[in-house]
Amino acid sequence: MSKTFFHRLFTAFVVWYFCTALPVFASELANPLGENGAKDPNALIGNVIKTLLGVVGGITLLIFIYGGVMMLISHGDSNYVKKGRDTLTWALVGLIIIFGSYALASTLFKALG
Secondary structure (H helix, E strand, O other), X not given: OOHHHHHHHHHHHXXXXXXXXXXXXXXXXXXXXXXXXOOOHHHHHHHHHHHHHHHHHHHXXXXXXXXXXXXXOOOOOHHHHHHHHHHHHHHHHHHHHHHHHHHHHHHHHHHHO
């Protein structure tokens, strides 16, 4: 099978996910403001940061999947393997930054009360 077929199949899957599956998950998300978010500015900022870091973590997961698919459909072409490996490497670096920023924000907000 050609690479174009796999690219189209992957694109169709992504479009299907964002059009059908994602709205179902989004309807079940908790309120990012939280119960005390509207009253306490620290709680509001903390909840918004947690929500944004969760969304960025989900995007990182999609980038991991994309890098893995790039390596799978490479058919031994060293350029595609290198692109997939680089994508996975930078996704890992991004994930480390996400965890580090979450830990920093969590520690900062616990120290502030």
